[in-house]
Amino acid sequence: MHALAPRAQIVRGTSGESRWELATRPPSPRLRPYIRDYSGYTEETPGPLRRREFPVPQVVVIIEFGPPLRVFGAGGDRVHSLYPGGFVAGLDDTFTLTEHDGFQRGLQLNLTPIGARLFFGVPMAELTGRVVSARDLLPRKHARLAERLEELPTWDARFDLIERALGERVDEARIETGVVSWAFRRIQERGGAVDMRALARELGYSQKHVIDLFRENVGVPPKLLARLVRFDRLVQHLKAGASGTWAELAQRFGYYDQAHLARDVKQFTGTTPTRARAQLIDLSGLSP
Known part of the structure; x- marks a missing residue:
């Protein structure tokens, strides 16, 4: 018999008037060289919330199911952009500010740089220090990934879809890494x-x-x-x-x-x- 795949762990919490839900699950062993981790999240706060995101040795993919986050230019707090459906953030050497108006919901996929290289098929230097719309970067066959993920009924189903999409790209890639x-x-x-x-x-x-x-x-x-x-x-x-x-x-x-x-x-x-x-x-x- 095959061992059952681990199921998503869902944790909910409150802090004052704020509420949040976080769903996590370990990536499959085959994909661990390419996925550091992934999580699903929902957050409600009584007003706007700004966060300072520190640089990490990974490529961050945010697929948004709610209103798009305001993403400020690297190291700044004046000019921001919106990326309906989500965005991809390459490696950087400084912080980035993000902000929402009181609600956010989506899925965060943290790829190793090699995983991002194989999944997106572009040189990683094109993403260095940049935030790019996920819709502009996703392979054509996964152009509706955000909509497909949002339509699924459970976090496990969403994580399964993410793993299938990445696994297909890894198998198809002809890039020597x-x-x-x-x-x-x-x-x-x-x-x-x-x-x-x-x-x-x-x-x-x-x-x-x-x-x-x-x-x-x-x-x-x-x-x-x-x-x-x-x-x-x-x-x-x-x-x-x-x-x-x-x-x-x-x-x-x-x-x-x-x-x-x-x-x-x-x-x-x-x-x-x-x-x-x-x-x-x-x-x-x-x-x-």
Whole structure:
């Protein structure tokens, strides 16, 4: 007998007058090199809500079932765009503000850069530092993906459709990503603590060629990817409510010292480490 696939875990919560629902499920083992995770969400608040989204070593795909989010330009708070049906955000080195008027509902798919390269079929450098309408980027056969997802009755059915769509694209892809996939895994496994000259030697290429491969298949050079991986590990640690002084955290996550950590946090979040930490503690209540 085949083991039953895991079903979606749904968590609901309230905070004052705000209510939210979060549905999660692990990706199938076959797709884990391409999908970091996915979730379905519904949120109702008594008024407009703005969030500061920190950069991550992944390509974020938002499929919206409700009114479109206002997405501000990277690192800014003045000019915003709307993307009815959803959007795709490439790798970046700074924060992005998003805002809704009191209600949002949709599905978030977090792809590894390699997964995004195979799914969308475009060089990842075209998405670096950009937010693009999902309708403009989705393959033609999946042009109605947002409508199809919204019509389905359960989160499990939606997650199943996402996995089928990505699995088909991976099987159909004729893009060679093996070298970069290996290097990407090495950087992740080491938490970003990788010497780039040594990495190039292991791959048997010049540093320039490795950078070119990363720009095409990841979107950023390997050195910036390593910084994002290290920062993401720090973020996940803090979001889980873990303690530690900044000096202790700097040593734990491979920064030269506390000042080095502070510089990276300031660049990536646009705010001080203390304020960034407070925001992550607030968000930890939304984790299942």
